[in-house]
Amino acid sequence: MSVNSDRRRFLGGAAAAGVAASSMNLDILKAESLSNELKKSGKRVLLLWLAGGASQLETWDPKPGRLTGGPYQAIQTSLPGVQISELMPKMATRLHNTAIIRSLNTQIGDHGGGARLMHLGRRDEPNLTYPDMGSVLARELGRSDLQVPDYVSFYTATEGRGNAVGQPGFLGARYAPMFLTTDNKPANLSRLEDITDLDHKERADLRQMLSNRFAKGRVSESLGSHNVAYGRVRGLMSSEKLFDLSEEPQKVKDRYGNSLFAQQALVARRLIEAGTPFVKVARAWWDSHGQNFETHLEMVTELDHVMSTLLEDLEERGLLEDTLVVTLAEFGRTPTINASLGRDHFARAWSASLTGCGIKGGTVFGATDEDGQHVKDNEIGAAEMFATIYKAVGIDPHHEYFVGSRPIPLVDPGTHAVEEVLA
Amino acid sequence: MFQADPKNFRELRTTNRPDIILRMTRNDDTGEMFVGSSDAKVYQVDPMVEQPEFVPMEGHTSYVMGLVDTGKYIVSGSYDKSLIWWNKETKEQVRRIEMAHDRWIRNLTVTPDHKFVLSVADDMVCKIWDAETGDLVRTLDSHIKVTEHGFPNMLYAVAVSPDGKLVATVDRIAKIKIWDFKTGEEIKELEAPKCYTWDPKARIHSIGGIRSVTFSPDSTKVAVGGIGQIGNVDHLAAAGRVELFDVASGDKIHMFEGDDKHKGLVEQIIFHPSGKWLIAVGGDHGGWVQFMDVEKKEVIKQLKAPMHVHQMVLTSDFKTAFGVGHNRLAVWSFEAEAPVEEKTEEAAG
Numbered sequence: 001m002s003v004n005s006d007r008r009r010f011l012g013g014a015a016a017a018g019v020a021a022s023s024m025n026l027d028i029l030k031a032e033s034l035s036n037e038l039k040k041s042g043k044r045v046l047l048l049w050l051a052g053g054a055s056q057l058e059t060w061d062p063k064p065g066r067l068t069g070g071p072y073q074a075i076q077t078s079l080p081g082v083q084i085s086e087l088m089p090k091m092a093t094r095l096h097n098t099a100i101i102r103s104l105n106t107q108i109g110d111h112g113g114g115a116r117l118m119h120l121g122r123r124d125e126p127n128l129t130y131p132d133m134g135s136v137l138a139r140e141l142g143r144s145d146l147q148v149p150d151y152v153s154f155y156t157a158t159e160g161r162g163n164a165v166g167q168p169g170f171l172g173a174r175y176a177p178m179f180l181t182t183d184n185k186p187a188n189l190s191r192l193e194d195i196t197d198l199d200h201k202e203r204a205d206l207r208q209m210l211s212n213r214f215a216k217g218r219v220s221e222s223l224g225s226h227n228v229a230y231g232r233v234r235g236l237m238s239s240e241k242l243f244d245l246s247e248e249p250q251k252v253k254d255r256y257g258n259s260l261f262a263q264q265a266l267v268a269r270r271l272i273e274a275g276t277p278f279v280k281v282a283r284a285w286w287d288s289h290g291q292n293f294e295t296h297l298e299m300v301t302e303l304d305h306v307m308s309t310l311l312e313d314l315e316e317r318g319l320l321e322d323t324l325v326v327t328l329a330e331f332g333r334t335p336t337i338n339a340s341l342g343r344d345h346f347a348r349a350w351s352a353s354l355t356g357c358g359i360k361g362g363t364v365f366g367a368t369d370e371d372g373q374h375v376k377d378n379e380i381g382a383a384e385m386f387a388t389i390y391k392a393v394g395i396d397p398h399h400e401y402f403v404g405s406r407p408i409p410l411v412d413p414g415t416h417a418v419e420e421v422l423a
Numbered sequence: 424m425f426q427a428d429p430k431n432f433r434e435l436r437t438t439n440r441p442d443i444i445l446r447m448t449r450n451d452d453t454g455e456m457f458v459g460s461s462d463a464k465v466y467q468v469d470p471m472v473e474q475p476e477f478v479p480m481e482g483h484t485s486y487v488m489g490l491v492d493t494g495k496y497i498v499s500g501s502y503d504k505s506l507i508w509w510n511k512e513t514k515e516q517v518r519r520i521e522m523a524h525d526r527w528i529r530n531l532t533v534t535p536d537h538k539f540v541l542s543v544a545d546d547m548v549c550k551i552w553d554a555e556t557g558d559l560v561r562t563l564d565s566h567i568k569v570t571e572h573g574f575p576n577m578l579y580a581v582a583v584s585p586d587g588k589l590v591a592t593v594d595r596i597a598k599i600k601i602w603d604f605k606t607g608e609e610i611k612e613l614e615a616p617k618c619y620t621w622d623p624k625a626r627i628h629s630i631g632g633i634r635s636v637t638f639s640p641d642s643t644k645v646a647v648g649g650i651g652q653i654g655n656v657d658h659l660a661a662a663g664r665v666e667l668f669d670v671a672s673g674d675k676i677h678m679f680e681g682d683d684k685h686k687g688l689v690e691q692i693i694f695h696p697s698g699k700w701l702i703a704v705g706g707d708h709g710g711w712v713q714f715m716d717v718e719k720k721e722v723i724k725q726l727k728a729p730m731h732v733h734q735m736v737l738t739s740d741f742k743t744a745f746g747v748g749h750n751r752l753a754v755w756s757f758e759a760e761a762p763v764e765e766k767t768e769e770a771a772g
Contacts, residue, residue: 052626052657064484067442067462071486071502071527159625259573260627285626290659290707294595297545298574298628337443337461339708339731339749340659340687 039143043357043393044272044279044323047133048265048307051160051284052111055333055343057372058085058296059303060351061102068335068371070293079362087300090308096362097311097320098355099421103366103375106331106382109345111287114330115163121386122412128403131169133386134278136410138175140395141277148239148276153177154184154264157284163330164282170403177280184260184267185243242270255309262306269313272323290340292333303327311355324357324392328385335372349375352385358392360423383415391417427741427757429700429714429724435743435754437729438475444733444747446490446530448497451739455511457497458747459487465499465509470745470752480514482507489531491540493554498540500528506542508557518557524548530580534604535587543578549592549602561607566594572621572629579634584642589670591645593633595619599647601670613673615666618649622656630656634705637692638670639717645670648689648703651680659707663689665715677720679703685711685725690733695741702744706731710748712755729753 062085063069074083077092082100084092091098108114116124119132131139138150155164166177178186195203241247245266256262261283268279283303288295307327314320332350333343349368355361366378387397390410397417400407446459458466458477463484466477482499489500496517497509504527508518524544532541539560540552549563570576577595583604584590590602597619601611621629635648645668651661663686665679687707694701700723703713710728712735715721730751737744744755 065463071461071488073485073503157625157627257573283627285628285657287626287657289657291630294577294630294632295628295656297577301575302573339706339710341443342658 038394039141041394042275042322043141044275044277044319045133045137045141045357045389045393046268046272046310046323046325047278047280048303048325048327049155049164049280049282050286050303050327050329051115051155051157051164051282052287053114053329053331053333053345054286054299054303054327055288055292055296056102056349056351056368057333057335057343058087058293058300060084060100060353061368061372062086063335063370063372066371068337068373070337072293072296079364082364085300087296088304090304094308094311097315097359098353098361099359099363099365100351100353101365101380101385101418101421102351102368103378103380104332104347104350104352104382104385105375105379106347106350109331109347111160111330111345112163114345114347115160116165117382118328118330118385119165121382128408129167129169130408131171131175132165132167133389134166134177134280135168135171135175136390137278137393137395138177139171141393142175143275143277146275148242148271148274149178150276151175151177151278152268152271152276153179153280153282154268155179155181155280155282155284156260156264157282159285159287161282161284164280166280170401170408184245184263185240239274242274242276243267245270252313255313257302257305257309259302259306261302262309265306265310269310269317269319272314273317273319286329286333287345288333289338289342289344292337292343293341314356320356322357324359324389325355326389327353349373354388354392354421358394358423360421363421365418365421378418378420380418383412384418387411387415387417388421392422427695428759429702429757431757431759432712432714432724432726432744433756433760434729435756436470437754438470438752440477440750440752443486443749444752446487446499447734447736447745447747448490448492449736449738449745450492450494455492456736456745457490457492457511458752459490459499459501461486463487463501463503465490465497465507467511467514468752470754475752478514480509482509482516482519485527488527488529489542491531491533493533493540494537496554498531498533498552498554500531500542500544502527504528504544506531506540506552506557520552520557523550523552529578532581532583534583535585541581541583541590543581543592545575545577547576547578547594549578549581549590551590551604551607563590563592563600563602563607563609565600565609566592566598567596570596570629572623574629577632579632580636582636582638582645584638584670585640586642589638589642591636591638591647593636593647595629595632597631597633597649599633599636599645599668601645611670611673613645613668613675615647615649615664615675617652617678618647618664618666620653620656620661626656628656630659631688634688635691635703637694637701639694640696640698643670644668644676644698644717646692646694646701648692648705650686650688659687662686663703663705663711663713665689665692665701665703667717677717679713679715679720679722681711681713681722681725685713685727687711687731690731691735693735693737702735702737704728704732704735704746706748712744712746 142150331347443461485502526545
């Protein structure tokens with residue numbers, strides 16, 4: 001059985017997190033989300049998480065002709081004067097909706113720490129559990145009138161899965177991810193065959209009645225979270241077909257390809273189309289300490305095909321305007337090539353991409369020096385990246401949640417979105 | 424002649440470099456040596472002088488992955504997909520074939536009579552070129568282009584048998600193709616599957632492949648080199664591996680594997696002219712040289728090299744070996760160290 005991917009575990013997690021929230025005396029569950037208008041706008045985010053750390057030099061920021069550049073050449077893109085790695089010929093023809101950020105300096109060069117930073121947008125704090133990007137977006141963009149999960153996270157490879165943070169933190173378990181690890185379909189989402197739909201509904205009603213009786217006269221956010229989570233069960237169950245690719249035309253499946261990453265990207269598109277506000281598809285594992293160029297030949301080729309197909313599909317369906325597609329990782333890779341022809345961890349100067357909703361396509365923000373060792377223009381960190389993502393989908397990154405009486409801004413104070421890449 | 428003893432093999436000198444030297448060729452008659460670099464240049468160099476001078480030959484735009492001496496020309500091949508014929512004296516380009524292959528060129532070799540140059544590339548085609556005119560003579564094309572897991576295949580190395588009759592090509596998924604040189608017909612497919620690691624669960628990509636191939640001096644055996652099965656495909660975390668096959672029967676004769684202190688890829692294999700033993704060079708973060716006894720079927724000597732060794736050439740008398748690799752050139756000797764003379768009181772005088 002998959003970890004946390006089934007309904008019972010989801011509910012178990014909801015209950016446990018609710019108790020935890022209660023013990024911290026949080027009142028976040030009473031706080032309104034930003035705007036019902038924003039929810040109605042149908043903005044969504046699809047994160048392609050390149051777990052293990054993809055090389056910026058073999059993707060968005062090539063350094064041809066330099067000793068750090070590696071063997072692959074840079075190719076001209078559809079944007080005048082902008083080149084990317086020759087391993088991405090398909091993306092090179094369709095950068096008109098994409099902004100490349102080449103100036104991330106996130107400082108943390110270990111997988112665990114880097115992944116936490118790039119999921120939370122900030123460093124951990126001892127007495128407060130922050131929500132990750134997906135939980136924030138699920139809360140701010142999710143619509144209770146749609147019977148779809150708010151936050152779906154795919155991570156099939158086993159390496160680094162523990163670093164793929166999916167935590168609702170102080171937002172409560174209502175915004176925890178549906179975490180799929182062994183299959184593209186959630187396990188146990190279907191109603192048991194020996195229970196009729198009527199039985200199931202009556203059981204839910206009975207549970208609700210008992211819960212309401214228990215809650216009478218009690219004031220507890222954890223109970224609220226608990227009940228909201230249960231209340232969504234039947235909606236989640238009805239969304240099962242979204243994960244079923246047999247309902248997708250063969251020509252569409254052929255277009256995406258047979259790899260697991262491709263299939264998950266297609267499921268992600270189906271979820272996005274149905275209204276799921278945040279989907280993360282993790283493609284692991286890029287940690288190419290040895291044989292970087294062979295590893296990236298395999299994985300960038302796959303990324304180029306899957307990402308370009310996904311973007312085309314979203315655009316053709318009229319979804320890209322309201323869907324932000326992000327490529328991100330815990331860090332990039334060293335410009336210096338080691339003796340195993342590998343590249344090691346490198347958080348000092350690396351790249352990400354933003355495509356679609358709210359993005360000024362065809363822009364390149366920031367620059368590294370000629371060897372890619374340092375950011376030379378427009379350095380940003382994780383907080384700025386998160387502020388940009390939030391703002392691109394209409395969320396004010398300076399909005400504050402309240403945990404007790406303490407205001408918690410969505411991103412660290414003093415942080416601003418990168419306006420240059422915003423439409 | 425050829426009385427080299429692996430026991431005496433020892434490092435003589437090294438030269439540091441900022442780049443990665445990937446390929447080399449040496450003319451045994453003239454002693455001329457050329458090397459190919461990650462800085463896209465070919466250099467002429469004499470590593471035996473006190474401070475070697477590297478004379479550049481510029482024309483490629485990416486890693487130089489193949490370098491052969493046809494006698495009259497130096498021919499180089501690169502990740503830039505081009506082949507260049509160079510005048511050895513003037514260092515000027517005589518001929519350039521811009522798109523010799525559709526994808527990255529991985530290696531070159533030359534026939535024993537120096538009449539043909541063979542190139543292999545990631546378009547999974549081996550091309551045979553007239554060494555004098557640069558005309559394409561023949562293509563050998565049957566390696567699959569996409570692996571069963573949907574990733575690009577890679578064609579790493581090529582060898583011609585000493586009798587000039589056979590060609591061997593080796594790829595990422597550890598297939599070995601034996602071809603008839605004259606007809607271009609595929610004669611046989613062998614495989615060394617342990618050299619290719621596919622990780623379906625933890626990391627979902629592969630590592631390894633057969634990186635080196637050579638025929639025995641009597642052309643009856645073919646040796647291939649790579650790396651064994653790897654648990655963590657982030658690293659070259661397995662011992663180097665050489666597999667030896669009988670060409671006629673296709674039977675595997677033996678598998679040689681270094682110890683855990685000598686991990687990494689076997690980048691090149693060289694048979695001693697007697698056919699009794701062979702040398703394997705390669706490495707991971709470090710480098711090594713290994714000697715394998717073909718008759719006893721055992722690794723007889725392993726020693727650390729000063730760098731990951733990408734290629735080695737030996738003088739025809741097997742007295743001296745030259746190696747290139749990560750940030751270094753190195754020279755080794757097969758000659759026993761002269762015993763240190765004990766100074767007598769008189770001599771000390």
